[in-house]
Amino acid sequence: xxFAIKIEGLGKRYLLKHQKSRGYQSLREVLAQKTQKITAxxxxxxxxxxxxxxxxxxxxxxxxxxxxxxxxxxxxxxVGRNGAGKSTLLxxxxxVTEPTCGRAILRGRIASLLEVGxxxxxxxxxxxxxxxxxxxxxxxxxxxxxxxxxxxxxxxVEKFLDTPVKRYSSGMYTxxxxxxxxxxxxxxxxxxxVLAVGDAAFQRKCLxxxxxxxxxxxTLIFVSHNMAAVETLCNRAVLLSGGKIVEEGETRKxxxxxxxxxxxxxxxxxxxxxxxxxxxxxxxxxxxxxSGQQVSRVVSTQEIGFIVNVKAxxxxxxxxxxxxxxxxxxxxxRMIPLYxxxxxxxxFVSGELQSFNCRIPAGLPLVPGSYWIxxxxxxxxxxxxxxxxxxxxxxxPSEKFAKDVVLNQAFGQxxxxxxxR
Numbered sequence: 001x002x003f004a005i006k007i008e009g010l011g012k013r014y015l016l017k018h019q020k021s022r023g024y025q026s027l028r029e030v031l032a033q034k035t036q037k038i039t040a041x042x043x044x045x046x047x048x049x050x051x052x053x054x055x056x057x058x059x060x061x062x063x064x065x066x067x068x069x070x071x072x073x074x075x076x077x078x079v080g081r082n083g084a085g086k087s088t089l090l091x092x093x094x095x096v097t098e099p100t101c102g103r104a105i106l107r108g109r110i111a112s113l114l115e116v117g118x119x120x121x122x123x124x125x126x127x128x129x130x131x132x133x134x135x136x137x138x139x140x141x142x143x144x145x146x147x148x149x150x151x152x153x154x155x156x157v158e159k160f161l162d163t164p165v166k167r168y169s170s171g172m173y174t175x176x177x178x179x180x181x182x183x184x185x186x187x188x189x190x191x192x193x194v195l196a197v198g199d200a201a202f203q204r205k206c207l208x209x210x211x212x213x214x215x216x217x218x219t220l221i222f223v224s225h226n227m228a229a230v231e232t233l234c235n236r237a238v239l240l241s242g243g244k245i246v247e248e249g250e251t252r253k254x255x256x257x258x259x260x261x262x263x264x265x266x267x268x269x270x271x272x273x274x275x276x277x278x279x280x281x282x283x284x285x286x287x288x289x290x291s292g293q294q295v296s297r298v299v300s301t302q303e304i305g306f307i308v309n310v311k312a313x314x315x316x317x318x319x320x321x322x323x324x325x326x327x328x329x330x331x332x333x334r335m336i337p338l339y340x341x342x343x344x345x346x347x348f349v350s351g352e353l354q355s356f357n358c359r360i361p362a363g364l365p366l367v368p369g370s371y372w373i374x375x376x377x378x379x380x381x382x383x384x385x386x387x388x389x390x391x392x393x394x395x396x397p398s399e400k401f402a403k404d405v406v407l408n409q410a411f412g413q414x415x416x417x418x419x420x421r
Contacts, residue, residue: 076222147183154182182213
């Protein structure tokens with residue numbers, strides 16, 4: 001298969017300046033310091049020596065030694081934590097900035113949607129911005145006119161077509177920007193987080209359009225923190241960390257690897273932001289899938305279990321113990337409580353070290369996204385230990401319910417399988 005993008009040894013270096021605080025300085029002191037620096041640099045140049053970076057300067061490689069090949073018609077996801085180098089890579093591919101080293105070979109015309117409303121002028125109307133944005137993407141006026149009706153219909157902005165886009169909502173901006181980039185006949189489409197804005201109907205249209213783009217033999221590069229969208233859209237993924245590619249392969253495998261990178265890394269023993277008598281302390285919490293494997297990512301509505309390991313004082317051995325796990329969303333809204341008192345399970349402390357298993361046969365009926373666990377242990381109804389945000393985990397989409405749909409959390413966060421007639 002012919003490649004669409006070939007990256008060889010690509011790197012981007014920035015120079016960070018750290019100015020040390022010297023307190024108040026007079027004009028004479030500033031001039032003297034500048035003169036010393038110029039003199040030192042001149043001597044180094046005359047002697048043939050390389051001038052060193054100034055005091056407080058630091059080299060930062062946002063991207064380094066990246067090698068990657070993307071085949072024509074492939075849908076590739078680029079995932080990684082904030083600061084991993086995703087945006088830098090997209091800017092280099094889009095020719096927004098030049099690389100420090102290496103090269104990227106792109107075959108065909110490229111359209112980039114790196115930001116909501118990229119290339120739009122706020123004072124121009126939607127109609128005018130379609131032509132402006134199309135021209136920026138390298139399209140001729142005849143080509144834009146031929147696609148104009150499709151662009152407007154897809155964006156659903158007919159009523160506001162002759163209104164300045166500065167009056168558009170962020171959702172309208174996104175719809176129009178995506179529609180222009182997706183409908184004009186580019187060979188490579190680069191998209192950064194466009195599904196973060198927009199209603200469910202628009203997201204579904206985006207998914208369908210991206211499928212069409214792929215079937216037409218066009219190449220898609222997609223960057224998102226929404227792992228549900230990544231899994232739905234892309235057939236291959238790349239995991240970036242520290243500006244380097246650490247893993248690439250099948251999308252579901254890479255999403256699982258990415259989830260492990262942001263799993264709670266510090267031991268709960270080291271946490272000092274806890275409350276309670278301390279008679280029992282939570283040592284660790286882990287998650288198991290239906291096969292008994294420890295995971296940091298679960299599938300919605302699929303059987304899972306939480307394993308809670310505790311350490312107890314000798315004087316509470318034999319006493320009744322209650323455990324509470326509360327599943328919270330990324331905004332700390334409490335979603336699902338798991339409480340021994342509610343399930344009427346009588347548990348007792350049997351030793352200094354003990355494990356408790358909470359099984360959920362039906363799984364967590366949650367919309368895909370990131371969630372936290374707040375945990376507490378009670379002895380005799382009194383709080384012995386409580387930890388906010390004890391662990392973080394990811395919920396992925398169900399394999400049979402809402403397939404190929406990116407569920408929007410704006411409509412709610414509980415996903416219950418249902419049917420209509």
